[in-house]
Amino acid sequence: MDRQAPEYIELVAQLRELATLRSCGAVLGWDEQTNLPPNGAEHRANQLSLLAGLSHDRATDPKLGELIEKLSEQVGEGNEDSVEAANVRDAKRAYSRSVKLPRNLVKELSRTATLSQQAWVEARAKKDFAAFQPWLEKVVQLKREEADALGSPTGVKYDALIEDYEPGATAAQIQEVFAPLREELVKLVAGIQASDRKPDVGILERSYPIADQETFGRSAATAIGFDFTSGRLDIAAHPFCSGIGPGDCRLTTRYDEHHFPGAFFGTLHEAGHGIYEQGLNAEQFGLACGEACSLGIHESQSRMWENLVGRSRAFWDHFYPEAQRTFPDAIGDLHIDDFCAAVNNVEPSWIRVEADEVTYNLHIMLRFELEQALLSGDLDVADVPTAWNETFHEFFGMTPTDDSLGCMQDVHWSAGLIGYFPTYALGNMYAAQFFDAAQQELGNLSEMFARGEFAPLKNWLNEKIHSQGRRYDAPKLVQKVTGESLSAAPLLNHLNTKFGMLYGL
Amino acid sequence: MDRQAPEYIELVAQLRELATLRSCGAVLGWDEQTNLPPNGAEHRANQLSLLAGLSHDRATDPKLGELIEKLSEQVGEGNEDSVEAANVRDAKRAYSRSVKLPRNLVKELSRTATLSQQAWVEARAKKDFAAFQPWLEKVVQLKREEADALGSPTGVKYDALIEDYEPGATAAQIQEVFAPLREELVKLVAGIQASDRKPDVGILERSYPIADQETFGRSAATAIGFDFTSGRLDIAAHPFCSGIGPGDCRLTTRYDEHHFPGAFFGTLHEAGHGIYEQGLNAEQFGLACGEACSLGIHESQSRMWENLVGRSRAFWDHFYPEAQRTFPDAIGDLHIDDFCAAVNNVEPSWIRVEADEVTYNLHIMLRFELEQALLSGDLDVADVPTAWNETFHEFFGMTPTDDSLGCMQDVHWSAGLIGYFPTYALGNMYAAQFFDAAQQELGNLSEMFARGEFAPLKNWLNEKIHSQGRRYDAPKLVQKVTGESLSAAPLLNHLNTKFGMLYGL
Missing domain, CATH: 1.20.58 (Methane Monooxygenase Hydroxylase; Chain G, domain 1)
Structure with a gap:
């Protein structure tokens, strides 16, 4: 042709x-x-x-x-x-x-x-x-109708919907990757909970003036490569990134004076999505090769910048002095070790978007279970709070005190995004696998981060992933970029190494 | 039917x-x-x-x-x-x-x-x-093509375009109303310039912190009846009001710490437009009876709230104490007489949107002349700066020092809005005529304003004008609401009385 x-x-x-x-x-x-x-x-x-x-x-x-x-x-x-x-x-x-x-x-x-x-x-x-409840009932009913209209080779309603977010994936395949991951994560969480190292997370709840948080967040987003002449950062109830078109990509976050990590890592996360959008080939706008590969691949970019980069010791070796200058009252006297331990604190918590790297995937698995049940009809909308709280207790050993900390925390279901959640956990796995490949090709990334050099990684991602668009599907892209098919091993390896060290396991 | x-x-x-x-x-x-x-x-x-x-x-x-x-x-x-x-x-x-x-x-x-x-x-x-220049050339060329495609009963290109803004009006009719108005205004300006009363406008250039200007502007917009649960106020290079649809009407303004009237009267002006939009009949959305009558009528609402209300002594009898509390450093010790004199200072100036009530209409007449010439082909785009500066000198006795203070100050031509300007002067005339009619029906409006009561006027406008939409054309609406056809007399009467008093003429 x-x-x-x-x-x-x-x-x-x-x-x-x-x-x-x-x-x-x-x-x-x-x-x-x-x-x-x-x-x-x-x-x-x-x-x-x-x-x-x-x-x-x-x-x-x-x-x-x-x-x-x-x-x-x-x-x-x-x-x-x-x-x-x-x-x-x-x-x-x-x-x-x-x-x-x-x-x-x-x-x-x-x-x-x-x-x-x-x-x-x-x-x-x-x-x-x-x-x-009546709104969620209407959404679920419509999504069931949509799934029936679309159909799927497996005959599973849920699979018909996943196709919108992660083309080619099925609930059964995802379940297969999630099961061993869950087992290992539960072990790691137990190990961390048994450790006598308890980071002082109270330091993150000191006063971090919102205007300064915004300045600092913008500065970090710019440093890692988000281009504000082609984008914005605003406030929204639920943080998101919207790639509107060439030259226009918009991030949102939300600020809490007494919770530093929320807005900051949220901004890095959305900036990661934004860097992907800004790295798409504008000449291919509207065509597969100018659009993101899949939501799982999209999420790999946000989670990489948020966690593998933003929560690394090397990142703070570079940024901590600026953070101390920006928030002298909160952390002017605080040692970097204590700060890094706090932003990497692992602890069961209510809110997915603010969860640590280890427990995060368990939040996803919970949602994955419930939304499958909603679609299949095994779970009624009226029973969602109970089911949520029971599953949450099973996974985390505690029960949300109200539904805003439980089943109403995410925008997704209200927006009709059912089948979307598993892409977050897939993204974590892709991210670790891509990061390992980048490190193999580019050399020691930590040393670069410590010098404030984020362009090598960003440019590598631009070339290998962003500019490819949806030329290949996700499994093929992972194979091409890393030489391997998707595996949970790089993620588990990263988590076990990093948190083993932080918690002396 | x-x-x-x-x-x-x-x-x-x-x-x-x-x-x-x-x-x-x-x-x-x-x-x-x-x-x-x-x-x-x-x-x-x-x-x-x-x-x-x-x-x-x-x-x-x-x-x-x-x-x-x-x-x-x-x-x-x-x-x-x-x-x-x-x-x-x-x-x-x-x-x-x-x-x-x-x-x-x-x-x-x-x-x-x-x-x-x-x-x-x-x-x-x-x-x-x-x-x-090349952009303006392209715009003018396209607008000429548009005028030719539309045609008009008079055969005048300009008339074909006015129809979008003031249905039924023609350049010749407008010229007829403008000519005597201009004569009277020039006389009034001369009288004011000869007066030995010179308000101290320097007081308006003291420090008015922008955040406080915004708070005060919002408070005033709310007081006169703009509903922020159905609207917003933001910043833009060129202030405007956009009525997006039922429940969503947006104002913009621009702030300068050392120029109080710009943002404040700009906000009142746009809020006047917004109150009109919010007063439209939502059930008639998309139909003539749910849309504004004409731009001239629209402008009558903005100019009424900006000038007839917002620059009146009675308005400040109510708002001045709040203004003093909001800007203690700038006007804490200043007498209300001096403040009112300053915000009503009449003086030839460069920028239309910040011009006083008297000279404002001369700014319009200048644009009206030039855009007619642009469309007819009597004026080349390349000659606009010269023509502007010459006409400006003729009207105001001074020459803009650069084109940002001259022919490039307005967004309209760049946006293809040619034929729009005269509606501003028509609006001033409609405003004075409506205001007189309201006063006759409602009693002494000044006494109400001094008590902070703006609802009677707003409700009267809602009933007589806003809720009617475009059920009648502008001439018929004016006739129905005031019992008279359009006349410059109420405006001239208002200006001569008010400024005669302020300047002791």
């Missing part, structure tokens, strides 16, 4: 226009989370629903289908590895998926997600699950 | 969807002015251009035309004064206008407006007209 062929040019134009239309929805979605006046929620739902319907019309236009079919026939031996072939293949995958969804369901899902998120924000603030 | 008739219900649905689609563009436009990262300009232009094209497709859909035609036949004696008849009439007017515009021109105008505004922001900061 020739990139100059009129049919290919036409496909590019159509896909790019579709992506541009969807990116209008991205702006409205970002605005909804950051700026929308309370009384504007209903109108915003109407706007997003209309855009979703229009996008769906284009994504399912039979003329687009014919064009894709014609181009697919031209993909064959000799050109199947080209960028163009990858774009056509992915267009075919997306098209055949879109045409399975009834237009009304798409619009209703969009509208419900918007209103349900607003309901979630209010219900969470009031710790009132009953107020949220 | 019956509002329950299936065809009318179908028209409402189609027009509402069109308005919802356009309101997505309004969010993107607002975001462009307040939040867009510099490198995102190109993509934003593509987004807005796409939405403009999609809106145009719907606005010109032949099926919509047929529906409107069918409903128009049902409007006749007995129902021609109904809300439904007004909505159908206006739909017909808008449709017949839209179908005259080629789709490519609409998209190109949208794209150019976005990029040209970005170019204007940069060129203005650098005081570099040459950098802006």
Whole structure:
């Protein structure tokens, strides 16, 4: 296939226009989370629903289908590895998926997600699950309908939804990777809990003025490579990164004067997503090769910068003096060892996004179990708080004191993002595996970080991962970049080494 | 015609969807002015251009035309004064206008407006007209094409464009109202300049901390009736108000620590627009009766709150103590008389949006002259700075020292808003006329303001003007509300009385 062929040019134009239309929805979605006046929620739902319907019309236009079919026939031996072939293949995958969804369901899902998120924000603030329950029921019902419409080779509803986030993955495969990981993590947590080293986490709850947190967070995000001339950082109830289009990628975080790690590592995390978005090939905007590979790969980037870089000793060797200058009252006299121990404290806790590296994956496994049960019908929405609290107790040995610390902490379900959570744990595994490969190729990354040099890692990720887009699926990308297929070993190795040292195990 | 008739219900649905689609563009436009990262300009232009094209497709859909035609036949004696008849009439007017515009021109105008505004922001900061000139040339060329495509009964290009802002008005009519107004204003300015009373405007350039300006501005906007649960106030290079849809209306302003009136009266001005938007009938969203009557009427609301209310002695009788508490260093010891004299200082100045009530209309007349000449072809874009400076000197007796204080101060031309300026002066005239009518019906407004009571005026405007939408055109609305047709007399009467007293003329 020739990139100059009129049919290919036409496909590019159509896909790019579709992506541009969807990116209008991205702006409205970002605005909804950051700026929308309370009384504007209903109108915003109407706007997003209309855009979703229009996008769906284009994504399912039979003329687009014919064009894709014609181009697919031209993909064959000799050109199947080209960028163009990858774009056509992915267009075919997306098209055949879109045409399975009834237009009304798409619009209703969009509208419900918007209103349900607003309901979630209010219900969470009031710790009132009953107020949220009817919305979650509606979301689950619609997602079941969506799963039925989409279908999946396994016949499992959940698998039909995962496809949106981690193409090709199934619940059974994920369960297979999660089971041994969980076993090892539970062992590691037990070891840490038995250790007599107890970091003083109280130092992170001293006064860290919010304006200074923002300055420091921006400085670190810039240092690791996020470009603010092509992006922003704002405040939202639930931190996220929105890649709107070329030259426009937006991060959000939330500040608490008396909890330093929340905003800071949240900012690094979202900046990691942002660096991926900013590293996509803008010339391929709207095409597979200009879009992120999968959410698991996306998460590998955020978790790498947040944890493998941001919580490393080497990172703080470089940044701690600046941190001390920025927060003299809180840590001016504090030794770096105590600070690093505190930001790496491992302890069962309520909130996933603020969990430590070790227990984090257990938070994911809990959600993975519950959302499978919700979709299969084994769990009623009304029973979610009880099921959450019981499973939480089983995993962590404690029970949330209210639902804002439990089943209402995440935005995902309210937004219709069911099947999304496992990508977070996959991301942790990909991250460790990529990081090992980078280290093998680039040399001692810690030494670079300690000198404030983050560009070598960032550039390596740009080249090996970001600029590739979705040219390969996640398993193939991991294979190409690391020479191995996905394995939990690098993550477990990282965790056992790092926390073994910190806790003297 | 019956509002329950299936065809009318179908028209409402189609027009509402069109308005919802356009309101997505309004969010993107607002975001462009307040939040867009510099490198995102190109993509934003593509987004807005796409939405403009999609809106145009719907606005010109032949099926919509047929529906409107069918409903128009049902409007006749007995129902021609109904809300439904007004909505159908206006739909017909808008449709017949839209179908005259080629789709490519609409998209190109949208794209150019976005990029040209970005170019204007940069060129203005650098005081570099040459950098802006090619963009303005492109805008003028496209607007000439637009005027030709639209046509007008008078055959005058400018009249074809005014129709978008002040339906039914023509350049000749406006010229007729402006000529005597200009004469009287020049006399009044001369009288004021000859007066030996010279307010000390230096007091407005003391330090007014920006955070406190914002608090005080929000407090005043709330007091006069702007509802922040349905709106926002942000910062933008050029202040504006964007009514996005029901429950979502956004104001912007800009702060200068050493220039109190800029942000404060700017906020009141935009809040006046916002109160109009918030007073529209949400049930009529997308229909004529749920939209603003004309830009002149819109401007009457902003100018009324900014000047007739906000610069009145009675307003400050109420607000001055709060102002003194908010800015103790600047005005803690200053007498209210000196403050009121300063905020009402009349003096030729460069910047329209910060001009006093008397000279303001002269700024408009200058722009009105130049933009007519640009459209007719009598003035080349390259000659705009010279023409501006010469006309400015003729009107004000002084010459701008650079183009950021001259022909590059306003966003309008860069955004393709040619034919818009005269509505500002019309607004001043409408405002004074409405205010007199309100006073006649409600009693002494000044006494109410002095007690901090702004609701009677706001509610009167809600009832008489805002909730009517575009049910009547501007001349008819003025007639209905005031019992008279438009006249410059109330404005001149207000200005002569107020400034005669302040300057002892």
